[in-house]
Amino acid sequence: MIIMVAGLFGGLQGASAADQPVNLQSLIDQAKPGDTITVPAGAYQGPIQINKTLKLIADQEVLIHGNGDAPILTIQADHVLIAGIHFVDERARDPKEATVLVKGNDNVLKEVTVRTNGTGIQLREASRNLLDGVQIQGLTDARSGSDSVMRGNGIDLWESYSNQIINSSVDNMYDGIYLENSSDNLIRSNVAKNSRYGYHLMFTKNNTIEKNVGFHNVTGAMVMGSEQVKVQHNEFSKQNENVNSQGILLFDVKKTAIQGNEVEGNRVGIYVESSSDNQILNNVLTRNFIGIQMIDASTNELEGNEFVSNVIQAQAESSSDNRVQANYWDDMQGIDRTGSGRSDLAYQINPFYITLTNDVKAFQLFFGSPGMEFLESLFNNPTDSWLKDRSPLMKPPALQGQVEQGVGFSALWLGLVLLVVSLLCIYNWGIARK
Structure with missing residues (x-):
């Protein structure tokens, strides 16, 4: 059954609960499971709770304000649809408390907006829900000094x-999208900005982060204590205003794929620590201060990545047991004697700078100085423990196929020319003998 709330005011300004002839919570309580409630444009007061299967759909602009200590909206049912409703939560509160709380399964929040001083949307022991077209805005200015730590997470x-x-x-939230002890979730085509971590995974398994954008955060994506995560085809840029800023950060991560991402203009493009058995494939890292940094990282695979215009292409410490091959480094001086498109000389990553600055932080001031470069040139033995790309690409991966195709085409023509010359020589030699 479709229920239409009638007789309400149309404007959003200057309205109060006394103006409403029908209380929204009362209407929800009176509805039968499966009903659709169409709410006309207007301003309403929360909190409201939904404990049965319902559809709550806004007719034009519907705004619900917070009132009291409870979330503005609590869903404790399955198969609930909330569409087109705006929530404004200006109450001073614990940032960990949510404006919208979901404790059910198979619910849909579509085209919902949340402006809050707390956490935007929380899912607690809630599965198979869909959040589509949700917009969350923090009301506390991220640049307001100590107040910024009082922000809650956007989606938690x-x-x-x-x-x-x-x-x-x-x-403008603390963490944009935060997952803890949560698995098999899909995070796709979202934007997270002006937060601490744009996308933050803690103790998770088999989650997918793909086709998202993260910029102007402290760190674009932070994955910690997790396994079998896919971080693919995202854009992480301009995480560079903090000494701990990274595009992608992996800490204690295993069997995870970092693939096809564009990582640009960050302090560190990809940071990997205490992590193993991961694949870092086909990423483009450009104009970062450090392209990739690895500490105590082993048995990872780095292949097909493109390192262009980074101040430092790579740094590695205690990270020798990794499979590194077929990456493109724009500062490499290589030799390709066979026309394979790969250099016969390895690209070696000197750990001198990271080792020195880890021991004495003040030496970071001398980065790029002639004295530092001279000392680094002396620090070249032994090199067995260095991180090495043993067969780096001569050209970026996008051009590599053209190179290999061109080599094959040239080889074919060379073979034909040699065959013709050989036949002519045999023919002329035969004539000469006669």
């Missing part, structure tokens, strides 16, 4: 599985 999942967060945006 705990013990929640197989959810989808797509086509959404988070701005």
Whole structure:
């Protein structure tokens, strides 16, 4: 059954709960499971709770304000649809408390906006929910000094599985999208900016972060204590205003794929520490201060990545047991004697600078100085423990196929020319003998 709330005011300004002839919570309580409630344009007061299967759909602009200590909206049911509703939560509160709290399964929040002083949307032990086109805006200015630590997370999942967060945006929150002890979730085509970590995974398994954008955060994506995560085809840029800024950060991560990402203009493009058995493939790292940094990282695979215009292409410490090959380094001086498109000389990553500055932080001031470069040139033995690309690409991966195709084509023509010359020589030799 479709229920239409009638007789309400149309404007959003100057309205109060007394203006409303029908209380929204009362209307929800009176509805039968499966009903659709169409809410006309207007301003309403929360909190409201939904404990049955319902559809709550806005007719034009519907705004619900916070009132009291509870979340503005709590969903404790399955198969609930919330569409087109705006929530404004200006209450001074614990940043860990949510404006919208979901504790059910198979629910849909579509084209919902949240402006809050707390956490935007929390999922608690909630699975198979869909958040589509959600917009979350923090009301506390991220640049306001100590107040910035009082922000909550934009979208926060705990013990929640197989959810989808797509086509959404988070701005000016503590962490943009945060997952803890939550697995099999899909995070796709979202934007996270002006936060601490744009996308933050803690103790998770088998989550996918793909086709997202993260910029002007402290770190674009932070994955910690997790396994079998896919971080692919994202754009992480301009994480560079903090000494701990990274495009992608892996700490204690295993069996994870970092693939096809564009990582540009960050302090560190990809940072890998205490992590193993991961694949870092086909990423483009440009104009970062450090392209990739590895510490105590082993048995990882780095292949097909493109390092261009980074101040320092790579740094590695205690990270020798990795498979590194077929990456492109724009500062490499290589030799390709066979026309394979790969250099016969390895690209070696000297650990001198990171080792020295880890021991004495003040030496970072001398980065790029003639004295530092001279000392680095002396620090070249032994090299067996250095991180090495044993067969670096001569050209960027996008051009490599053309190179290999050209080599094959040239070889074919060379073979034909040699065959013709040989036949002519045999023919002329035969005539000469006669």
